[in-house]
Amino acid sequence: METQGLAFHESMEIHELLNFKTICLAKSKLMQGVVFDKDLKELMQQDVQQSIKQINELKSHYAKAPIQSI
Numbered sequence: 001m002e003t004q005g006l007a008f009h010e011s012m013e014i015h016e017l018l019n020f021k022t023i024c025l026a027k028s029k030l031m032q033g034v035v036f037d038k039d040l041k042e043l044m045q046q047d048v049q050q051s052i053k054q055i056n057e058l059k060s061h062y063a064k065a066p067i068q069s070i
Contacts, residue, residue, distance in 0.1 A: 004064075011065030018058050025051040 006014070028047045035041050 005066055006061070006064045008066060011062065014058055014062045014065065018055065018062065021051055021055050021058065025055065 025048060028044050028051065032041055032044050032048075035044065
């Protein structure tokens with residue numbers, strides 16, 4: 001049985017999610033440098049770890065995206 005790839009609109013949605021998660025990851029990493037509260041810093045580190053996991057998962061789905069030539 002043949003594995004199906006993603007439709008064009010699905011690949012665009014995953015691309016948008018990847019962009020969003022990447023920006024959130026960068027913001028959390030940058031903000032850790034200016035936060036002095038230990039609990040908040042730990043929470044932000046958990047967000048960084050979760051975001052990395054989610055980005056890797058999205059990248060695996062994005063690999064099924066159709067290749068478009070312009």
